[in-house]
Amino acid sequence: MKFNTKTIHGGQKNTDPAYGAVMPPIYQTTTYAQKSPGDHKGFEYSRSGNPTRSALERAIASIENGNYGMAFGSGLAAIDAVLKLLKAGDEVISTNDLYGGSYRLFTSIFEDFGVKFKFIGMQQANAIEDHINDKTKLIWVESPTNPMMNIIDIQKAAAVAKKHNVLLAVDNTFATPYLQRPLDLGADIVMHSATKYLGGHSDVVLGALAVKDEQLAKKLYFIQKASGGICGPQDSFLVLRGLKTLHVRMQRHCENGKKVAEYLYDHPKIEKVYWPGFKNHPNYEIAKAQMNDFGGMVSFTTKGNDYEEAIKIVENLKLFTLAESLGGVESLAGHPASMTHASIPKKEREKTGVVDSLIRLSVGIEDATDLIADLKQAIG
């Protein structure tokens, strides 16, 4: 089955046996009747399993070319479950230009339980190997990174992970399986904040994992059930519905992202545009090789790098909503230095490129002409 068919039919049974409903019903139930102790229809209690959640989990496994999927109450709950594969004394090597919430979970929660983290630049994937020792158990990769749009070579990272018998997990939130499929590139675990592109409509917070390996899946299902960071049936339904249009939405996100990036590139007031589809992007060759297109996330800075000017631009925008998050049908703009990255000291954030004038756009699927007109009036 091709990807564009999988988003709609992957892992789905044809119709519901009770009434033929085309969409899986929202099984809003905590428990399931048993004929005799242990004699049931596959579900006992909705923390360990719920038919609507299972439908979503199968769909996510299918579009990521995995064999097993797990859905959680948020992206961070999914990452939390992955980290619980580890124990005190284990070490993790992570991308340094990382989603802020992942960084906070690693350093403010898991470090207290004795897990050590090394944050490194991974644009040269071979650099990962220099940091591996016999305590290293997990490599955590995010690509493209947020908000700088760096690209990490997943296949190379996987080769390093295999050589040293270390797990490789990839946060695939920005790319989605429409653009890249980390399990096919050799990763062991793929993770999603389905809150973003998979859900796609800015109306649900949900997280997911997909894996190929049965033993790894068993451990993750155990953690899901034992720690309980699950999502409810209503939210599972919403993401399942979102998935069915992922391919058409992503196609438009990519087309609009390209038009917006090119518009900004030629704008006299703009200094730099970060979008992996430019031939002069430092990781363009890797992006071209491992992604099917370049996505709808675009960051840029203004000449003079003025904080106040950047604030004015995001305030002036009318169609782009100034808001956190990304990946919905509507266009959003964010100012990392005062929003998502405000808690990182200026010196630290500037090291990774998050300067005062940096603006991050989640380019939606509106008409690109309107989006460009909005940027034009806001930038001046």
Ligand SMILES: *Cc1c(COP(=O)(O)O)cnc(C)c1O
């Ligand atoms: C939003 C996001 C997360 C966290 O997901 P939540 O659903 O908000 O918990 C993790 N990684 C990336 C790249 C994200 O954008």
